Amino acid sequence: MAVTPDSLQVYVANAGSNNVSVISTATNTVTTTVGVGTTPLGVAIIPPAPTPKPSLTITKSHTGNFTAGRVGVYTITVGNNGTAPTDGTTVTMKDTLPAGLTAASITGRGWSCVRSTLTCTRSDVLNPGNTYPPITLRVRASRTATGTLTNTAMVSGGGDGTATATATATDPTIIDPCDDHHHW
Template structure:
């Protein structure tokens, strides 16, 4: 409480007790009026303390003319935060025209010492408000500046921070992948039970391996794009603990020169969580991955030597069949020919 308000309160107490104070001969009503501001404001908090982070609170602004003076122009009242943690929502009161954090009196003129209709201030305590929030009400006249102000501070209970989100991702494929064909992956992002909800943007990235190109990526609520072989999908809605986002379906093209096996990995990040990565090992069929070389003998592990003419080369043997296959190491003689030696 200011010294001026204390003096005013002591004066009221003296009247109640029947005590009179003699003013100096020069301290008449006119000199008192010069010392007393024409307008006085008192601010009180209606919401019990302590406040809570995220809570809506109200204050009352009580404005009056001083005991010996009246304002000489339109009366203007305002309210503003005196520090972080508080947002002024609005002001309202009878015979007050209010906009934003200011009000102008529109009612009949009041006598000295008379009170104006009270003004109610609505404010919001922010989610990250400090341990104390303050705001100031002020009153003055148009063009005359502030004649009085009053600041009220209230303690704020600090809420414990939420546990962070704990995101994980799974990745799998369906059907057989073949060289020259397409394949489909499914990517699912989940939040662990007992973790906190996600905050902010969640991002899934998938860098396609060599021999695989992008075809399409869709998922309810996901926004997906592709650049230079990296698929990116994002979303910003909150994911509760123990819940999963709708899956992402990623369709890829398998080139004719793709490897017969490869591993594709995807990573989830953001949302207030540490990142997580999942991989899927994929086997490819078709083309050169089917185990054959398209024809003359062998089963892919080698081929037969076609033909070999042994006539005259092995004179010590009789009845050698010529122009027949000799199996190469690790191969199968698919022409069903025989290398036969007849004789003792």
């Protein structure tokens, strides 16, 4: 005898009748009987293999500390670590700058980027284990920005099959005070 993973049915091998009975657990009655050949001795239920799905990832990085009043650069990379390619629907990367940072430009080969919303989109297929070309986000730190600011970016779309369907990356960035007042 074997129970289905959802516990809705029980399959019972009937060696004397050369068949398998399917019993509804809700009603405790036989709903069907299937002929299976001579003297069945056991039943096994193998769950179906999971459907392959894409799973988008995002990483965000920068080099060194930024300086108040100067431009700094972030690199944002979107990848697919799922088991299937993206499905050709729009993939959207959205960056959210913390107070103290202002976008100067946002670009990436093959990406359609809008600086005013810090959003980049594309819809070409991304195979598992690959990444799209990186996005370069140039920002200016305000003259009064100091300490650690955290920049956040999210990616969604493309048929992402994960439970949340949104991946997020954060990048804490140290802002050093300006050391040269001639740039003001």
